Structures are given as structure tokens and as C-alpha cells.
Amino acid sequence: MSERIMVVGAALLDGGRLLAARRSAPEDLAGRWELPGGKVEPGELPEVALERELHEELGVTAEVVERVPGEWPLRAPYVLTVWTARLLPGSATPHPLQDHDVLRWLTPGELWDVDWLDQDVPAVREVAARLGPTPRRPDPR
Numbered sequence: 001m002s003e004r005i006m007v008v009g010a011a012l013l014d015g016g017r018l019l020a021a022r023r024s025a026p027e028d029l030a031g032r033w034e035l036p037g038g039k040v041e042p043g044e045l046p047e048v049a050l051e052r053e054l055h056e057e058l059g060v061t062a063e064v065v066e067r068v069p070g071e072w073p074l075r076a077p078y079v080l081t082v083w084t085a086r087l088l089p090g091s092a093t094p095h096p097l098q099d100h101d102v103l104r105w106l107t108p109g110e111l112w113d114v115d116w117l118d119q120d121v122p123a124v125r126e127v128a129a130r131l132g133p134t135p136r137r138p139d140p141r
């Protein structure tokens with residue numbers, strides 16, 4: 001059986017908008033947009049890992065709400081799983097402290113305005129379905 005390491009991504013929602021984060025490293029991912037998050041450490045619950053990563057990367061206090069159905073393979077042995085999350089009352093505003101250089105709150109109509117990592121597109125589609133009516137993602141040229 002091959003080893004799988006879970007990467008958790010947050011669909012951080014606020015007022016019907018989704019937070020997207022632009023990666024600043026490594027070079028092959030820099031400039032592309034993703035859901036903030038990171039690798040689950042050995043023995044750590046994915047929900048705990050996600051709240052930890054949101055604090056480390058964005059400086060926020062957030063809570064996980066629910067799992068978005070699906071699992072998306074990344075470079076082996078990593079697998080992306082996604083949870084919706086919300087900021088807790090009193091949380092700081094998100095800032096790109098680590099791994100990212102720009103953050104954007106996207107309305108449903110803006111969801112496909114950023115250049116998501118290819119492997120995040122199916123996950124973002126699944127999140128989009130929860131945000132209500134959104135424009136269809138344009139077909140790749």
C-alpha cells in the first residue's frame with residue numbers, strides 16, 4: 001500500500017466570498033492561486049491542522065465548518081482535501097504572512113478571475129457549488 005499524505009485546504013468563507021491566496025514559493029507554484037492550508041502532521045487531525053495552518057499563514061483564528069466532498073491527487077504522495085471554514089469573532093483580518101504574497105476575497109462572480117493551480121480547479125468547482133449561482137469556468141484555450 002502506498003503512503004498518502006493529506007494536504008488540507010480551506011475554503012474560508014465570509015459574507016458569501018471565498019478567500020484565494022497567491023503562492024510566492026516554490027518557483028513552480030509561485031504566482032498561481034490556491035486555498036490556504038498545508039500538510040497534516042503525523043498524528044494530527046486534519047481539522048486541527050487546517051486551523052493551525054490558517055493561523056500560521058494568515059494570522060487568523062478560524063474554525064472548520066464542514067468537509068467539501070472529494071479528494072484531489074497532488075504530486076505523490078500528497079492528496080488535497082478541502083473544508084469550509086469561517087473566521088471566529090475577534091479574529092484578525094487575513095494577511096499573507098507565509099507562503100503567499102497576495103490575498104483576494106472573491107465573490108461568486110469573481111471565482112474564475114484568478115489563475116488557480118490546475119489541481120485546485122476541481123476543488124474550487126466543488127466549493128463554487130456551495131456558494132450559489134456562479135458563472136461557468138471558461139473552457140481552457
Ligand SMILES: Nc1nc2c([nH]c(=O)n2[C@H]2C[C@H](O)[C@@H](COP(=O)(O)OP(=O)(O)OP(=O)(O)O)O2)c(=O)[nH]1
Pocket residue numbers: 007008009029034035036037038039040053074078080099117119120
Ligand atoms: N496549501 C495548499 N497546498 C496546495 C494546494 N494545492 C496544491 O497543489 N498544494 C500543494 C503545494 C505544496 O506542494 C503542498 C502543500 O504544501 P504547503 O507548503 O502549503 O504545506 P506546509 O505549509 O505544511 O509546508 P511546509 O511545512 O512543508 O513548508 O500541496 C492548495 O490548495 N493549498
